[in-house]
Amino acid sequence: MDSLFGEGQAPLAARMRPRSLEEYVGQGAIVGEGRALRRAIASDRIPSMILWGPPGTGKTTLAEIIARSTGAHFEKLSAVSAGVADLRRVVGEAQGRTRVGGRTVLFIDEIHRFNKGQQDAILPYVEDGTVTLIGATTENPSFEVNSALLSRARVFVLTALDDEEIGVLVDRALADPQRGLGGMHVQLEPDARTTLIGYANGDARFALSALEFAADAAPEIDGRRTIDRRLVMEALQKRGSTYDKGGEGHYDTISAFIKSIRASDPDAAIYWLARMLDGGEEPLFIARRLVILASEDVGLADPHGISVAIGAQSAVHFIGMPEGFYPLAHATLYLAKAPKSNSVGRAYSAAMRDVADTRNEPVPLHLRNAPTGLMKELGYGRGYHYAHDDYATKQENLPENLRGRRYYDPGENDR
Numbered sequence: 001m002d003s004l005f006g007e008g009q010a011p012l013a014a015r016m017r018p019r020s021l022e023e024y025v026g027q028g029a030i031v032g033e034g035r036a037l038r039r040a041i042a043s044d045r046i047p048s049m050i051l052w053g054p055p056g057t058g059k060t061t062l063a064e065i066i067a068r069s070t071g072a073h074f075e076k077l078s079a080v081s082a083g084v085a086d087l088r089r090v091v092g093e094a095q096g097r098t099r100v101g102g103r104t105v106l107f108i109d110e111i112h113r114f115n116k117g118q119q120d121a122i123l124p125y126v127e128d129g130t131v132t133l134i135g136a137t138t139e140n141p142s143f144e145v146n147s148a149l150l151s152r153a154r155v156f157v158l159t160a161l162d163d164e165e166i167g168v169l170v171d172r173a174l175a176d177p178q179r180g181l182g183g184m185h186v187q188l189e190p191d192a193r194t195t196l197i198g199y200a201n202g203d204a205r206f207a208l209s210a211l212e213f214a215a216d217a218a219p220e221i222d223g224r225r226t227i228d229r230r231l232v233m234e235a236l237q238k239r240g241s242t243y244d245k246g247g248e249g250h251y252d253t254i255s256a257f258i259k260s261i262r263a264s265d266p267d268a269a270i271y272w273l274a275r276m277l278d279g280g281e282e283p284l285f286i287a288r289r290l291v292i293l294a295s296e297d298v299g300l301a302d303p304h305g306i307s308v309a310i311g312a313q314s315a316v317h318f319i320g321m322p323e324g325f326y327p328l329a330h331a332t333l334y335l336a337k338a339p340k341s342n343s344v345g346r347a348y349s350a351a352m353r354d355v356a357d358t359r360n361e362p363v364p365l366h367l368r369n370a371p372t373g374l375m376k377e378l379g380y381g382r383g384y385h386y387a388h389d390d391y392a393t394k395q396e397n398l399p400e401n402l403r404g405r406r407y408y409d410p411g412e413n414d415r
Contacts, residue, residue: 012212013205015179016172017061024065025168025204026058026161037156041069048126048133050111050141050150053158056203059136060109062158066134067105073097075106075131079113084121091125104131111135112144119146126152160202167197169204170211185224186215192232199236210235250281254289257332262297266336273325273332283324287313290331301341301413308334341411350407361399 018024021031021038031038040046046066051059060076067074075090094104106122108114126133126149133153137144141155161169173180174188188196188211196214200207211227214235218225253276260268276286290309298305312331316324370380385395396403 011209012173012180013208016169016176016208018058018065019068021065021069024058024061026165027062027158030156030158031062041066044070046070046072046105046132048153050135050137050145050153050155051158052137052139052141052155054138054160054202056200056205056207057158057160058204059158060107063105063107063134063136067107070103070105072103072105072132075104077106077108079108079110079118082108082118084118087118087121091122091130094125094131098130106131106133108133108135110137112137112139112141116146119149123149123152161204162202163197166200166202166204166207167193170196170207173208173211181212181215184215186218186227187224188227189229192227192229195229196232196236199232253279253281254286257286258289258293258297261293261332261336262340264336264338264340266333269332269336270329273328277321277325277328283316283321283328284313286328287316287331290328290335294335296345297340297342298335298338299341299344299411300415301339301411303415305335305338339413341413343409343411343414347408354402354405354407359401361401364397364399366395367397 021041024031029035031041037049051062053059063076064074066072073094075094077086077090090104090106094106097104108122111119122131122133123146125131133149135141135145135153141150145153170188170193174186175182177183192214196207196210200210210232214227214231215225217234218227218231253272257269257272257276260272273286277283287309291306291313294306294309309331312327315327319327365379366381366383368375368380370376375381383395398405
């Protein structure tokens with residue numbers, strides 16, 4: 001099967017797209033020797049599947065290789081632009097192919113963008129084998145793909161390439177005279193290579209796109225081009241961020257942030273804060289999480305923690321960004337360094353369990369106010385001990401059925 005991309009004016013990342021598993025770089029956990037998917041490809045028994053992973057990890061490339069290796073027709077749709085009519089067209093052509101013994105691999109890029117109706121429309125044809133579905137997504141498929149469709153597909157998780165793997169692809173592009181930059185005689189200086197690989201964040205497409213830009217911008221001297229670190233930085237402009245404030249990255253990173261503060265690790269906490277702000281996270285969302293944490297995880301070990309968190313929220317709201325990072329960083333470091341206690345949450349949870357699981361008895365009479373004569377006659381307020389006058393008297397303030405129950409268990413750091 002010929003590549004879907006022409007090689008003339010196509011971007012470098014497209015030209016260098018691997019054409020076989022032997023050229024494919026990374027994802028050894030799913031296509032390495034002896035792995036289930038590799039065996040399935042070799043035996044020509046391909047299941048429908050969802051490829052889940054961050055950008056630039058080889059999802060589209062792997063789908064093309066699977067189709068090519070099994071001799072299937074490759075049909076690609078983008079969930080951003082395709083609709084039910086496109087699906088019907090592909091299915092109709094696939095049915096015609098099936099009648100003469102042909103097979104169709106339907107690749108749906110960004111399948112999480114398909115709505116329920118669009119996903120349901122393809123389901124019968126996945127079930128009856130008219131098409132072998134390969135969906136690609138950067139979002140958690142358990143949230144974004146219908147359970148009916150998900151149950152008929154294997155999910156394979158692709159991970160960001162490591163620096164060594166990105167380096168292999170960069171070096172290959174520099175050396176290849178037909179598909180790569182070999183004909184341009186490009187030399188990538190060592191520190192420029194290190195910078196390019198590090199800033200790629202495991203995204204092969206990002207790395208190759210930046211390399212191509214730098215190569216085009218490099219002056220040609222005696223038939224050669226040299227890419228230094230300055231040129232690489234110009235090509236990069238801004239590091240490719242893997243943070244997605246609307247997707248799973250949002251939840252994973254805020255989780256890492258909160259757990260780092262809870263673990264009293266200020267270095268990790270400030271790092272995850274920087275990652276979120278660099279990725280465009282809403283500062284007030286972070287501030288709200290800090291206020292919650294100040295009670296949930298610092299609590300009575302440092303009662304001033306909540307004041308610091310609320311102060312950060314107020315300051316961010318008042319001054320905005322980019323300077324808003326100061327109060328957020330201030331609160332983050334303060335709470336990370338503070339002693340920790342979760343007695344507030346434990347006390348409330350224990351009380352809530354009794355609210356839910358026991359009879360809700362009336363408020364004891366001695367705790368009720370008696371603003372009218374009738375209420376006084378009925379015993380409202382009778383026997384109440386005003387604590388400021390009589391600290392020595394211990395009165396019971398819980399309902400009769402919960403007398404003696406203790407919810408608050410002071411943590412060792414509680415003040």
